[in-house]
């Protein structure tokens with residue numbers, strides 16, 4: 210047996226937290242080894258250590274059975290290690306080929322061998338089924354394509370050990386299947402892959418070994434063939450988790466909290482993003498919006514929250530047409546949003562956890578008195594309560610939000626928006642990047658809002674989530690609502706067909 214990576218007693222401390230606590234893992238050459246564990250367990254930290262971005266406080270790394278001491282990623286790249294990060298690091302203005310060769314242009318200093326580079330990129334793209342055109346501009350590429358450019362970039366540098374930090378969190382279910390095939394192809398050609406994921410289906414599909422870490426410690430390494438999802442879940446969160454269908458509310462005739470009447474929105478005068486949307490969200494229900502990504506979901510959220518103005522139609526919130534109201538006025542009147550992109554729209558990463566937990570409410574009682582005086586005591590108290598309720602893992606609530614793990618950042622946004630006590634809560638991919646225990650918790654939080662008589666509009670690409678949490682499901686296709694069905698009476702298959710444009714009964 211040959212080992213590509215061996216970690217012996219790796220320990221990494223941050224102020225107030227031991228992120229990695231004597232981690233020992235052996236990764237065999239040519240295998241797909243998955244690292245799983247709760248949000249904040251220390252997975253990304255460990256990957257960053259192997260890639261040379263952080264130095265361990267204790268312990269030893271062996272690459273190809275030789276001890277190494279990486280001072281930076283330059284050193285790990287020299288050892289043929291490549292990493293695809295959670296957030297891509299490409300330059301949008303440049304082409305694929307330019308992004309890939311940046312800093313390592315082939316040819317002499319004076320004459321860059323552009324054609325040679327493009328030829329190699331094309332060959333690599335074909336060999337691994339990445340389907341990327343070296344001439345394409347990165348700004349024009351989808352998320353999946355950008356991820357593939359990142360993969361090409363490390364293959365171009367001849368990486369043999371490939372690290373993927375939660376690559377599928379940003380992919381749609383359809384894209385995940387293709388991504389898994391790419392990883393299996395890379396493995397077949399002899400590469401060693403270290404992979405982080407919270408999604409058990411894909412973990413069970415592609416892994417050889419799975420190492421579970423919890424609170425910085427290794428709980429165990431298991432062979433995929435000798436484990437199952439229940440065992441992994443228990444190893445990860447220390448208990449059983451139930452994500453199956455939830456109890457429905459008996460459907461009585463509740464008033465509409467939110468009603469869209471014939472809402473249309475066109476870009477560039479020709480592309481109809483929303484095409485006569487009619488939708489009602491009642492008090493005391495979760496209305497799931499199902500659809501293949503890019504069928505108008507983003508514009509629907511923006512129209513309701515006031516980020517775009519529809520060309521025609523009405524949006525009634527508790528009976529009032531709010532089409533002309535601004536974003537803040539809508540928020541203040543009781544519409545809360547858990548946005549899809551938490552880094553861009555949900556958090557200020559350099560602000561503390563406590564400040565992020567009152568963002569958008571910081572100018573109101575009880576956090577501010579008379580618009581001038583911020584009540585830091587009240588802000589702190591709120592933060593500590595929410596940290597407890599939502600199990601936000603951090604050293605304390607004064608650390609910058611940017612130092613929290615991805616999943617815990619997501620919990621800040623959800624905790625804040627739920628704590629606004631809104632009448633309507635719009636949740637867009639609310640469990641993306643969350644571990645299975647946190648996923649269960651967030652879904653329960655949405656149902657609690659419902660049970661308090663609020664309306665929850667749930668946008669999710671995960672059909673299982675839509676089916677298990679929603680009371681009714683509206684299917685969006687090409688900017689139109691093609692059907693609204695009772696969640697109890699629809700199957701996964703029917704929903705899948707409807708997402709491609711057909712009605713339930715067709």
Ligand SMILES: Nc1ncnc2c1ncn2[C@@H]1O[C@H](COP(=O)(O)OP(=O)(O)OP(=O)(O)O)[C@@H](O)[C@H]1O
Pocket residue numbers: 223224226227228246247248249250251252253254255602603604612613614615616617642
């Ligand atoms: N640069 C940093 N400064 C301070 N603390 C940090 C830093 N990076 C990580 N941490 C802390 O180390 C712990 C482990 O974080 P890490 O990002 O490794 O978790 P993770 O397992 O990748 O979680 P997730 O699944 O949520 O992405 C967390 O408590 C986090 O807040």
